[in-house]
Amino acid sequence: MGFISRGFRGRPRDEGVKLPPGQYLVHDFPVLSAGPTPRVPLDRWEFAIDTEDGKTHRWSWQELMALPSETPTVDLHCVTKWSKLGTAWKGVSLDTLFADVESSAEYALVYSYGGYTTNLPVEDLLDGKAWITYEFDGEELAPAHGGPARLLVPHLYLWKSAKWVQGIRLLNEDWPGFWETAGYHNYGDPWREQRYQGD
Amino acid sequence: MTEPEQDSYQDGNALAGPLREIFAVDVTAALGQCVHCGLSGPIASLRVYGPGPGMVARCPGCEEVVLRLVRGPDSAWLDMRGTVNLRIPLPG
Numbered sequence: 001m002g003f004i005s006r007g008f009r010g011r012p013r014d015e016g017v018k019l020p021p022g023q024y025l026v027h028d029f030p031v032l033s034a035g036p037t038p039r040v041p042l043d044r045w046e047f048a049i050d051t052e053d054g055k056t057h058r059w060s061w062q063e064l065m066a067l068p069s070e071t072p073t074v075d076l077h078c079v080t081k082w083s084k085l086g087t088a089w090k091g092v093s094l095d096t097l098f099a100d101v102e103s104s105a106e107y108a109l110v111y112s113y114g115g116y117t118t119n120l121p122v123e124d125l126l127d128g129k130a131w132i133t134y135e136f137d138g139e140e141l142a143p144a145h146g147g148p149a150r151l152l153v154p155h156l157y158l159w160k161s162a163k164w165v166q167g168i169r170l171l172n173e174d175w176p177g178f179w180e181t182a183g184y185h186n187y188g189d190p191w192r193e194q195r196y197q198g199d
Numbered sequence: 200m201t202e203p204e205q206d207s208y209q210d211g212n213a214l215a216g217p218l219r220e221i222f223a224v225d226v227t228a229a230l231g232q233c234v235h236c237g238l239s240g241p242i243a244s245l246r247v248y249g250p251g252p253g254m255v256a257r258c259p260g261c262e263e264v265v266l267r268l269v270r271g272p273d274s275a276w277l278d279m280r281g282t283v284n285l286r287i288p289l290p291g
């Protein structure tokens with residue numbers, strides 16, 4: 001008998017990693033698409049926050065770039081079960097964008113170029129939990145990954161981190177978004193494995 | 200990062216297997232009409248994105264969503280709000 005190979009044990013950084021239930025680790029960055037990739041020229045790009053009183057706050061690309069940026073390094077968890085750890089982003093905190101927004105709305109509907117929507121509680125966008133990102137891994141964010149700008153809400157499943165983000169509508173009642181009206185969970189906490197309605 | 204030259208989608212025949220699980224007839228042969236632009240055509244002519252997180256079938260005329268299918272472990276969700284109706288050929 002020969003010796004028994006211990007086999008490939010994975011990269012050292014994979015050891016001791018704790019993932020949310022049902023997730024597996026990937027090192028590439030899979031692209032999932034629900035439609036054609038929108039191409040938004042930066043001179044026509046804008047981001048808006050629409051309040052429940054009908055007031056709209058707008059930022060052009062230049063105005064977004066002029067705001068103080070942050071460089072969060074976060075773990076991503078996709079509802080299709082892959083997780084990618086330690087991803088490096090650059091963007092503007094939603095706390096910065098909400099600084100002058102007067103609102104008492106509890107719900108947000110995020111909408112994107114191309115028609116995608118996703119909903120989440122306003123409190124999940126604030127207190128350092130969410131960003132409008134425009135760089136990934138030191139490079140401008142590619143259209144396939146949501147560029148020019150993407151919402152990043154890493155504590156929820158990745159479908160909440162809307163690609164090609166165009167705006168956030170603040171609402172007094174919850175308004176389920178694209179996947180939330182097609183069987184996926186309304187909140188989507190990966191650590192509680194809230195994948196589908198009823199989970 | 201590199202990006203694909205063209206968005207990748209399959210034609211509506213990709214829905215044949217997943218929909219056979221729900222319907223007794225082959226729905227890909229049925230004629231559907233798009234709510235958004237009125238275009239009529241067989242379900243097999245739709246542009247299907249996915250399969251994850253769900254299959255999203257879009258109109259080849261206007262690219263709006265005609266049909267969505269999400270398959271969970273013990274349920275499927277079928278959203279057909281983008282179709283005016285389905286005309287399903289049946290034996291006479």
Ligand SMILES: [Zn+2]
Nearest residue numbers: 233236258261
């Ligand atoms: Zn159409």
